[in-house]
Amino acid sequence: MRLEPGTLIEAAALLFDMDGTLIDSRVVVEKIWKRWCDAHGLDWHAVLPRLHGVRMYDSVKEFTPAGLDVQAEYEALYAEEVNDVDGIVPIPGAPELLAALPPSAWTIVTSADTVLATARLGAAGIALPPRMVTGEIVTLGKPDPEGYLLGASRLQADPADCVVFEDARAGIEAGQAAGAWVIAIAGDHPEEIPQGVAWIPDLTVLRFDGIHEGKVRLRVV
Secondary structure, three states, X not given: OEOOOXXXXXXXXXXXXXXXXXXXXXXXXXXXXXXXXXXXXXXXXXXXXXXXXXXXXXXXXHHOOOOOOHHHHHHHHHHHHHHOOOOOEEOOOHHHHHHHOOHHHEEEEOOOOHHHHHHXXXXXXXXXXXXXXXXXXXXXXXXXXXXXXXXXXXXXXXXXXXXXXXXXXXXXXXXXXXXXXXXXXXXXXXXXXXXXXXXXXXXXXXXXXXXXXXXXXXXXX
């Protein structure tokens, strides 16, 4: 269900996923993971759909072949992702929207840890927000709602009064489980958005419309 121009979005707080929602890191992630899959004889096309939106360690644990050291595989992949940020760019409209929002009204809830998130956001020219929730500070990663519940708490907002912006199924499910209104960033794959989930193509269609009665207001244009 694409949100139509004129749609008003009101919330006590806005919670943004990072990869695929605020920044486009596909080139880097897919290059590194395809090389890893090829080296281990894994079907890249089977692995790819299950990478997005979840913590990196959880993915490595799931796909590392039996007999190999999961921690060692994770550390090698992690080092590559932290050090290779060439090609990471902001999602269209993200820098402009975030710059317009009051810092107290939004934060990021990402499966990446703080070091990786800092590297990627820096490469995209996006400053780290206060009260950011990163993968290493939660016990359970997406699709568990823990991260979004913590994000709402850090912004002193009721999760049911928050809007979550996501792009991956795991993140969408996490936002829904937290009780928030989830809006998907569809990009060039709106057919992959789960039925019944509201979506927009990217963040260029959103305009900050001020704070009204304690709530941040966005309008779809």
